[in-house]
Amino acid sequence: MKTMTLDAVKLAKDNENLTIEMRRALHQIPELELELPETVAYVKRKLDEFGIAYRELINGNALVATIYGAEEGKCLAIRADMDALPVTEETGLEFASTHPGNMHACGHDSHTAIALTVAKILNEHKDALHGAVKFIFQPGEEIPGGAKPMIDEGALENPRPDYIMGMHGGSLIDMPRGSIGFKDNELMASMDRFSITVKGIGGHGANPQKTVDPIIIAGEILLGLQKIISRELSPVDRALVSVCKIEGGSSQNIIPDEVHMLGTARTLNETTRDMVERRIGEIASGIATTYGGSATTVYERFYPVLNNDPEFTHYVKGITSKLYPDDIVDMEVPTMGGEDMAFYLREIPGTFMFLSNLAPAKDGVCYPNHNAKFDLDESTFYKSVSIFVATALDMLKAEVHQ
Structure with a gap:
């Protein structure tokens, strides 16, 4: 287990520049709701480059990519939302939005870049997997909701995941920068x-x-x-x-x-x-x-209410604690924010985590999610990558997690 976790961190760090590069490219092309033609085209190019097969849903605005391991086994799903917000960006970043009036002001650009990086890494090491990893690239989280239509169109079938996980960046709840938050049961409100x-x-x-x-x-x-x-x-x-x-x-x-x-x-x-x-x-x-x-x-x-499965949450937290023992936060109370990750978690046991990674703006202030000056600390992205990779490698090893 120790070697596996160290490998996960190393693999994430080896691909850190790629994660940041993809996040910045996605940050420049924010799109809204269920219409993400440029974003989906970018994700498809990357999946093609990595040699990963995928299928399209929601009129081509959503993707499901699946990596099959060397042998049959369980299936882990990893969800990444791709949409942005109708906010005029005021960050002054070199890679700021090129779509006037739209901005990745909630970190979904990083979620997509992180998932793409995880997919690349696992595809390069699929011989170590006994089972499959499904990547759900979803539009419309901010409204009107892309999770339910993806489920209705079969995103969770063939293969059906045994567990699902996701992570949200920024600052949805007060935690030290760089920390990873876990909570059983109710995490986010309806x-x-x-x-x-x-x-x-x-x-x-x-x-x-x-x-x-x-x-x-x-x-x-x-x-x-x-x-x-x-x-x-x-x-x-x-x-x-x-x-x-x-x-x-x-x-x-x-x-x-x-x-x-x-x-x-x-x-x-x-x-x-x-x-x-x-x-x-x-x-x-x-x-x-x-x-x-x-x-x-x-x-x-x-x-609906986002409910984390206690058993799987403890499992992922255990893996994370071996990677980053000083960065674990046990969240005592839920946030009243909403997330349509809740729809997947009604269908399949899983967990949704928080990564606290706000970056200060040019005036030195860390602005929250949905603010026109919102930005992320890119030096933390590798943590998310490594947690997803380590979970997949552990869950889908020969001794399958029960």
Whole structure:
């Protein structure tokens, strides 16, 4: 085991420049949602260069590449998301986005580059594998979600993975730079969106008594929704309801007919999720009716709770602790961020890890994920590569992990 882990680190370091080179190339061509033609073309070129077979899904915007070892055995899947965000980059990097208005502001460029590096290494050493490694290159993680359509199109079949793993870079939870975070069970929250349309009767701002003011109603709804968390849930139950956008009105003296509200709800179990969805609609409608108006709520469920399999998480953590014994962080609480890796983990046991690797911007500040000045410490990428490689080599050795 010791030799294998040392080899994994050496293989990762030997390919470190390639990982960084690929990340920088991908960083320059950020694309959104489920349409990633340039990104997929780049990944396909690299897979062709490495001699790795793949198939296309989601109208050519997703790839599944599989490496088969010398003998039959278990199958490990490694997932990498490829999409970017509608953010105008302000990093000043030499390899900054060449697509105006789009930016890899969440680290998916590094996830893809890391997975490509792992694929190259394992393909060069496939004789050591007793089984298969499947690489899932996925679009649309940021919305509308690419995991479920990939699953629906058979990404997890032929062969079906026994386990799946992934890693997210940046800083989704506070950890020392360079550390790797692990957590059993709930790691990330469900991610849902709700919109509320409040209807009243508009009129002159100087004669409010002749109107039904939807702005006042929206304000009452906003306050009412917060009481779901503070008064209807146990203090030890984690959930949140955030109204992030309110639109209505056109002038300082016109009470509008409608106000539109948009927000997100996050929970850590399906029972709470059901309750929050129901209560948002009931509170909005009830308050609006009380004040003479009406409210229509549309609640959309996007990603479920991300649950890590405890057994496999402990297994990968054990391998990682031999590689980087001083860099392990046991995360005590989940983050309320959402991730559609959750869909794979509902189908197959696996684990999702965090690599803390923010890099300071030119002003010295480390900006978080989704910020226009977000950047990553490229000197940490090899850690992710080595963990994936070491896990595959160990899991798919002759004495298969049980």
